[in-house]
Amino acid sequence: MLLNELFAFVLVLLSLGSIWKDVTKVFLPKLKNERTFQHLTFAVIFALTTLWSAQASVKEGLAIHFLALTTLTLMYGWRSAYALSIVVSTILAIIGTIEFSQLPEYLLFSCLLPIWVSYAVFLLSYRFLPRNIFVFIFVAGFFNGAITGSTHLLFNSLYIAWHGTYDWPTIVDNYLVFVPLLAFPEGLLNGMSLAMFSVFKPEWLRVFSDRDYIYNHYHKK
Incomplete structure (x- = not known):
């Protein structure tokens, strides 16, 4: 299915253009000039590499793992979060957790799309729900993580079915069945x-802004 891999590769290349300005103008200068930010970012890369390496699967190609992409997205913004996920995914390919040939698909379906979902849920909560710390933690954090983890499995399932690796009943019985089990811990x-x-x-x-989530909430009272 060379066409599928080529399609994923093209989409990944296009996505790089959308993050270039944020990474070069905001993320990299901050990483270069702030030692604390350097330590934090390297720790995040190590933690995600360890977390994503701990994969489990019933059948080959139907691996599951925790994402923590909601936290990453809200820490760095979706563009820089995607850049960091590229670094982590490349490390996984180097150490043999995934194949280099799978990297474009992995970046698209296990990184970019879940990051977009996480950021969209955050934006919706910020726009339509009361801005206080409890909404941030439970909606933008807990429920966002559960939704992101579940949609990640759904995205992968649809792609695997389109790819023709497994039929839909096999995917449902050996992959999608884990959605309820993974949603809560994610x-x-x-x-x-x-x-x-x-x-x-x-x-x-x-x-996160103290002005939005803490001070404004109490001033309104």
Whole structure:
């Protein structure tokens, strides 16, 4: 299915253009000039590499793992988060967790699309729900992580079915069946992470503002 791999590769190339300005104008200068940000980013890369390496599968090609992409997206913004996911995915290919030939598909379906979902859910919560820290933790964190993890499995399932690797009943019985089992722990992982960061290290969250989520809430009262 060379056409499928080529399609994923082209989409990944196009996506790089959308993150170029943010990465070069914001992320890289901050990474170069701030030692604390360097340590944080390298720790994030190591943590994600370890987390994504711990994959489980019933059948070959139907691997599942925790994402933590909601936390990554809210820490760095979706563009820089995607850039970091490229670094982590490349490391996974180097150490043999995934094949280099699978890298474009992996970047598209296990990185870019879940990151977009995470950012979209955050934007919707920011726009339509009350702006307080509890909404941020439970909606933008917990429920966002659960939704992102579930849609990630759905995206992969649809692509695998389109690719023709397995038929749909096999995918449902050996892959989609894990959606209810993974949704809660994925949500818990992201919700707890964002709860700790918003309380102890709010400066680590690019989308978090004390003015929006804490001070405005109490001033309105």
